[in-house]
Amino acid sequence: MLLEVNELRKTYATGFEALKGISLKVNKGEILALLGPNGAGKTSLISTICGITNPSSGSVFIDGYDISKNFRDARKLVGLVPQDITLEPFEKVANTINFSRGLFGKKKDDALTEKILTKLALWDKRDSRLMELSGGMKRRVLIAKALIHEPRLLFLDEPTASVDVELRQSMWNVVADLKKDGVTIILTTHYIEEAEAIADRVGIINKGELLLVEEKTSLMQKFGQKILNIELQKRLNQLPKEFSQENVKLSDDGLTLTYIYDTKQKKTGITKLLSNLSNSGINLRDIQTDQSSLEEIFVNLVKEKAE
Amino acid sequence: MNFQAVKAIYFFEMARFFRTLLQSFVSPVISTSLYFVVFGTAIGSRIQEVEGISYGAFIVPGLIMLSVMTQATSNGSFGIYFPKFIGTIYELLSAPISYFEIILGYVGAAATKALFIGLVILATAAIFVDLKILHPVAMILFLVLTCISFSLLGFILGIWARNFEQLQLVPLLVVTPLVFLGGSFYSVSMLPPIWQTISLFNKLVGTFFR
Ligand SMILES: Nc1ncnc2c1ncn2[C@@H]1O[C@H](COP(=O)(O)OP(=O)(O)OP(=O)(O)O)[C@@H](O)[C@H]1O
Numbered sequence: 398m399l400l401e402v403n404e405l406r407k408t409y410a411t412g413f414e415a416l417k418g419i420s421l422k423v424n425k426g427e428i429l430a431l432l433g434p435n436g437a438g439k440t441s442l443i444s445t446i447c448g449i450t451n452p453s454s455g456s457v458f459i460d461g462y463d464i465s466k467n468f469r470d471a472r473k474l475v476g477l478v479p480q481d482i483t484l485e486p487f488e489k490v491a492n493t494i495n496f497s498r499g500l501f502g503k504k505k506d507d508a509l510t511e512k513i514l515t516k517l518a519l520w521d522k523r524d525s526r527l528m529e530l531s532g533g534m535k536r537r538v539l540i541a542k543a544l545i546h547e548p549r550l551l552f553l554d555e556p557t558a559s560v561d562v563e564l565r566q567s568m569w570n571v572v573a574d575l576k577k578d579g580v581t582i583i584l585t586t587h588y589i590e591e592a593e594a595i596a597d598r599v600g601i602i603n604k605g606e607l608l609l610v611e612e613k614t615s616l617m618q619k620f621g622q623k624i625l626n627i628e629l630q631k632r633l634n635q636l637p638k639e640f641s642q643e644n645v646k647l648s649d650d651g652l653t654l655t656y657i658y659d660t661k662q663k664k665t666g667i668t669k670l671l672s673n674l675s676n677s678g679i680n681l682r683d684i685q686t687d688q689s690s691l692e693e694i695f696v697n698l699v700k701e702k703a704e
Numbered sequence: 705m706n707f708q709a710v711k712a713i714y715f716f717e718m719a720r721f722f723r724t725l726l727q728s729f730v731s732p733v734i735s736t737s738l739y740f741v742v743f744g745t746a747i748g749s750r751i752q753e754v755e756g757i758s759y760g761a762f763i764v765p766g767l768i769m770l771s772v773m774t775q776a777t778s779n780g781s782f783g784i785y786f787p788k789f790i791g792t793i794y795e796l797l798s799a800p801i802s803y804f805e806i807i808l809g810y811v812g813a814a815a816t817k818a819l820f821i822g823l824v825i826l827a828t829a830a831i832f833v834d835l836k837i838l839h840p841v842a843m844i845l846f847l848v849l850t851c852i853s854f855s856l857l858g859f860i861l862g863i864w865a866r867n868f869e870q871l872q873l874v875p876l877l878v879v880t881p882l883v884f885l886g887g888s889f890y891s892v893s894m895l896p897p898i899w900q901t902i903s904l905f906n907k908l909v910g911t912f913f914r
């Protein structure tokens with residue numbers, strides 16, 4: 398286990414309790430995505446683990462090192478890409494990156510600098526001042542600064558905010574490469590497809606509480622409803638009576654039937670539905686199923702807990 | 705001890721200084737020259753001698769101290785206030801470095817810059833007046849210690865300040881008046897008695913510097 402968070406609480410000076418007893422375990426080499434609405438406490442959790450704010454109570458261990466008692470050993474392992482873009486405007490890209498490496502007690506390594514900057518498509522910008530870069534480039538500089546000291550645990554706080562679609566894909570590739578090297582990654586995001594695409598596990602935070610942490614696949618299964626879309630040969634004016642009690646709906650144009658069923662249940666009712674359809678003499682054109690996305694799961698969950 | 709980090713902070717700060725080397729160099733030279741023109745020539749022509757030294761030479765230590773103290777304070781405060789202001793301080797806070805190492809890096813750089821400016825002023829002054837340094841070792845030691853202690857003061861200010869006005873407050877309201885009242889541009893014995901007493905409490909200007 399690389400990260401262990403026990404009953405972590407954080408109350409800010411304003412008296413606001415941003416973290417209400419969070420416990421979390423993350424294994425080596427894993428990618429964990431933290432999802433949650435604005436103000437849920439994602440950044441607060443990361444800041445507290447990384448030493449930017451002090452916890453009010455609870456404990457955090459990184460690779461067995463206590464973040465307050467053995468802060469040097471613990472922090473050496475951690476790279477952080479903050480949510481807000483904060484860079485010294487007059488500094489040059491290569492300098493600011495080497496500065497970060499120095500802070501972590503490591504000598505400048507030109508080969509590594511080149512490797513990381515190339516991977517993040519920044520090598521030709523190495524001598525540019527930071528104020529001359531675009532927003533997406535600055536975000537990549539922040540990532541380079543976090544990677545330059547070769548962390549084993551990487552926090553990415555909304556790494557793909559303000560990043561275009563193409564670049565987002567290339568960042569996911571960077572993340573995949575890091576995972577191959579055995580780096581553990583915790584990222585926050587508002588893009589659920591992002592979590593779906595790259596995470597192994599998903600944690601959902603709301604109002605300072607970790608509602609659940611679960612394998613992505615089992616989460617999707619657990620909350621997974623599937624939708625069966627049936628396209629019809631001929632337009633139906635209304636739904637035949639024998640389907641009215643089931644979860645069957647007819648589209649407005651009368652050409653599609655949708656059936657919502659739960660994959661968890663033993664009997665999905667598909668066979669019955671299909672045989673009913675053929676008994677009624679309705680001809681089918683096409684059939685397709687959709688898995689509900691994490692987004693829908695997430696919205697349902699936050700709503701459920703709020704009730 | 706994370707020496708690499710101290711080094712990184714120190715050279716990062718010094719790089720900022722060297723980027724603006726011309727300003728760093730030219731402004732103390734010009735202001736010192738101005739002081740000599742105003743104090744040394746205009747006033748000095750009437751005062752002639754203070755405590756047996758020509759007025760021009762008498763004000764040199766005061767000029768150096770004035771610049772060194774204000775520069776050390778503002779460098780020391782700016783060095784740490786700036787990352788706090790723009791947010792890059794997250795990096796310091798999440799790095800494996802102790803507070804002591806952070807202070808060493810920032811205060812070391814601020815003190816170096818102030819020392820550099822002090823020496824530039826000394827060199828400029830040497831053009832205008834005939835300087836005799838009686839205790840070079842003590843002078844350097846005192847200069848270095850002044851640089852360090854005022855950079856430390858600045859560092860505290862930089863941590864405390866919440867806006868740029870507060871950052872300017874102490875150098876403007878405390879350091880400059882203390883230097884002026886400290887008998888650097890005149891002999892304390894020339895003051896009215898009450899100010900003489902007040903000045904004795906003010907040890908900002910070391911007399912053994914001369
Ligand atoms: N320094 C602070 N002082 C007081 N309250 C704070 C501070 N920082 C954050 N908060 C509060 O804590 C709560 C959680 O904030 P946090 O930044 O952790 O949310 P988040 O999940 O990262 O949200 P987002 O998705 O918008 O980034 C918010 O209500 C916020 O107002």
Ligand SMILES: [Mg+2]
Pocket residue numbers: 439440441480554
């Ligand atoms: Mg956040």
